[in-house]
Amino acid sequence: MRTITGLRLKRDRRGLSNIIVVVLSLVIIIAITSNVVLWSYQMNQLDWEKMREAVKISNVTHVNATRSSWFVVQSEYMVNIGSRVSGTFEDAQVSNDDRWETFQEEEKPPRYRLDVNGTFIIDVSAYPLWSISTVEIQLRYRASDSVENWHLKAYNWTTNAFSDSGFNSTTGHKPTMRWDNYAVNLTDQWRSYVHDDGTMRLEFCDEGNDAIRTTVDIDFLGVRIVASGTRFTFRNEGAPTSHLVSLWTINSTNHQRYDTNIIVNSGETLNYTRADISLPSGQYTVKVVTKRGNIAVYLGS
Numbered sequence: 692m693r694t695i696t697g698l699r700l701k702r703d704r705r706g707l708s709n710i711i712v713v714v715l716s717l718v719i720i721i722a723i724t725s726n727v728v729l730w731s732y733q734m735n736q737l738d739w740e741k742m743r744e745a746v747k748i749s750n751v752t753h754v755n756a757t758r759s760s761w762f763v764v765q766s767e768y769m770v771n772i773g774s775r776v777s778g779t780f781e782d783a784q785v786s787n788d789d790r791w792e793t794f795q796e797e798e799k800p801p802r803y804r805l806d807v808n809g810t811f812i813i814d815v816s817a818y819p820l821w822s823i824s825t826v827e828i829q830l831r832y833r834a835s836d837s838v839e840n841w842h843l844k845a846y847n848w849t850t851n852a853f854s855d856s857g858f859n860s861t862t863g864h865k866p867t868m869r870w871d872n873y874a875v876n877l878t879d880q881w882r883s884y885v886h887d888d889g890t891m892r893l894e895f896c897d898e899g900n901d902a903i904r905t906t907v908d909i910d911f912l913g914v915r916i917v918a919s920g921t922r923f924t925f926r927n928e929g930a931p932t933s934h935l936v937s938l939w940t941i942n943s944t945n946h947q948r949y950d951t952n953i954i955v956n957s958g959e960t961l962n963y964t965r966a967d968i969s970l971p972s973g974q975y976t977v978k979v980v981t982k983r984g985n986i987a988v989y990l991g992s
Contacts, residue, residue, distance in 0.1 A: 740983060741983045741985060743929050744929045744931055744933055744983055744985050745927070745929035746927055746928075746929065746933045746979065746981060746985065746987045747926045747927075747928060747987055748924070748926075748977055748979060748988070748989035749924045749926045749960070750922075750923075750924040750989075751921065751922070751923050751977050751989050751991050752921070753920075753921055753922075754918065754919050754920055754921065754922045756917050756919045757917070757919070758916070758917055758918075759818055759915045759917075759918070761913035761915050762811050762812060762813050762814070762915065763783070763811065763911075763912070763913045764780050764784070764811055764912065765780075765810075765812065766810065767779065767780045767809075768780055768807050768808065769807070769808050769809065770794065770806070771806040771808065772796075772797050772804045772806040772896075773796050773797045773805035773806065774795050774797065775792070775793070775794055776793040777792070777793045778790070778792035778793055779792060780809065782910075783912055784911070786910060786911035787831070787870075787910065787911075788910075790910075791833075791908040791909055792909050793906060793907070793908050793909075794807055794906070795904065795906045795907070796897065796904050796905050798904060800902070800904070801900070801901075802900040803897075803901055803902070803903060803905065804896075804897060805895075805897050805905065805907060806894065806896040806897075807894070807895045808846075808893060808894040808895070809892070809912070810892050811892070811913070812888075812889050812890055812891075813885060813889035813891065813914065814889060815887075815888065815889040820882075820887070820889075821965055822916075822920070822964045822965065823917070823966055824879075824917050824920060824966040825876055825877055825879065825881045826881040826884065826885060826914055826915070826917070827874060827875070827877070827914065827915050827916075828874065828876075828912075828913075828914050829872065829873075829874045829911065829912070829914075829915075830843060830872070830873040830874070830895065830909070830911065830912045831870060831871070831872050831873075831909075831910040831911040832866070832870070832871060832873065832895075832909050832912075833870050833871065833908040833910070834868060834871075834905055834906070834907050835905050835907070836866075836868065836903050836905050837868050838901055838905075839897055839898040839899070839901050839905075840863030840865050840897075840898045841863055841873070841896070841897055841907075842855065842863040842894075842895070842896055843855065843858075843864075843873065843893065843894070844893070844894040844896070845877065845884040845891060846891070846893075846894070847883050847884055848883060848884070848885075850883075853892070856880070857877065857879075857880025857883070858875045858877060858878065858880075859876040859878055860875055863898060870910065893912065893914070895907075895909070895912070918964055919966060920966035920967065920968055921964070921965055921968045921969065921970055922963065922964045923938070923962070923963045923965070923977065924960065924961070924962050924963075925961045925979065925987075926955075926960045927955040927957055927958060927960075927961075928958075929957060930957055932954060932955070932956050932957060933954070933955045933982075934952075934954055934981060934982040934983075935951050935953040935954075935955065935981055935982075936950070936951060936952070936980055936981065936982050937949065937950060937979070937980045938951050938968075938978070938980075939976075939979075939980075940968060940970065940971055940975060940976075940977055941971075941975060941976040941977075941978065942972070942973060942974060942975045942976070943973070947968075949967075949968060970991070973992060974992045975990075975992065976990055977991065
């Protein structure tokens, strides 16, 4: 009797084990099947979005130098040496408006000095750094004597000092004791003087020690960017938003790739200017690649 009962228990345990194995197998199969179905759905979704994407390059053209509006100081100038006599920074924001800010050299005879600096912000959302070819500085001022030259400098974010190294002119400006315009161009060295966020710090100072205490009126001081290079016009004719991640310029002898980070919404036409891209001579091809892997092509000459 005990032997028969033992045999039955063994059979029941084996049966239970088989059931557990079958159930676990079903769970594993269902999990695998679900993942395959989900992966397939996701792949189909990506394929569907890729098929619906339709970016076109409608035009590519060389851009001659174009200039932005002036960016002026938005807070009071810092007087490092000398003193402020009258007016405010707002009086130096518009040129030739019969308003100006007046400064005077420090009173330490026979060594009279003046050093003033201010902060300027280039709108890099409207003028991205990659679209800038150089920066110009314009000053309209009047000095009470013409004994010494006056200098414009900018803060070099690499050397952490004010400098005019790389400017198109470093000799300064000799005043006439009337209203004078003094302009400098930062040439291809502009990037050292413009912070990533568009901040520039400008310094206006005299040449050195002299025996005459000078009064200086500043009617206007501003900076502006010069943009030139190549303009690409993109048109998104598809339903989804497109993310353009790379751009190629190609001719018979050169294949050049450039990283991009451009968002073009559905139905949008976007102009994209790069100061660092020059069009190849003769016949050329421009390609742009989206994050989904689609490619738009433009043929030019």
